[in-house]
Amino acid sequence: MRVAVTVNGTEYARDVEPRLLLIHFLRDELGLTGSHWGCDTSNCGSCVVWLDQRPVKACTVLAAMADGRSVRTVEDLEQDGRLDPVQQGFIECHGLQCGFCTPGMMMTARWLLDRTPDPAEAEIREVLSGQVCRCTGYENIVRSVRWAAEHAKDTV
């Protein structure tokens, strides 16, 4: 079947199997491997992208469900050569080790900060509760998001 999805501002049309998951559409069809296929059971959140401005787990969304809609992935966080404060925050506060969960964490964090520019630690923990990091624990991830909140003026 034919699907047309706007990804990071560019429209892509592809013939795909109806069962193709959005995460595989992004990774295998478009080559956007920044979003990761982790658990395949919607537990880990490594695959989180935005679908029409809301974070979704791309392993629980069919590519067909994204037809005519817009998707934003980690590859779109950096704008005009400037890192998003969330990206910079993860670097500054050592919010990653292996980095596998990081794209999903950052997409959710960006969504939170767009709505709640100065979130409390508890809010950050709640919004990231659907995502798993097996390296760092969550302390530095929370700090990274707080760093981004405190440096919001750097947002492009």
Add this chain to the structure above:
Amino acid sequence: MTAGYGRMLRKEDQRFVRGLGTYVDDVYLPGMLYGAVLRSPHPHARIVSIDTVAAEAHPKVKAVITGETLQHRNLAWMPTLSGDTQAVLATDKVRFQGQEVAFVVAEDHYAAR
């Protein structure tokens, strides 16, 4: 809070935060195949038989490997770092939930599963 941060930032983070890491799953090679592991739903159970006929008949499936397949080649058990042996794929019985029982190789993710 701030004293411990900032002086030694990791170089590799630059690519990871941009989604530019190269994990094994990010590698695409011409003609490459995909593997999937069938795992035991039972914590302790005897394997009476494994029916691989339907899987082998799938047009995109290249191989269906079971413990029995490996046993014929003396590959069912592998040494571990702690000096004992570990089942590669279960043969006579499974000993924990999630133990590897069969391995399927196919032309794409979905066919393998």
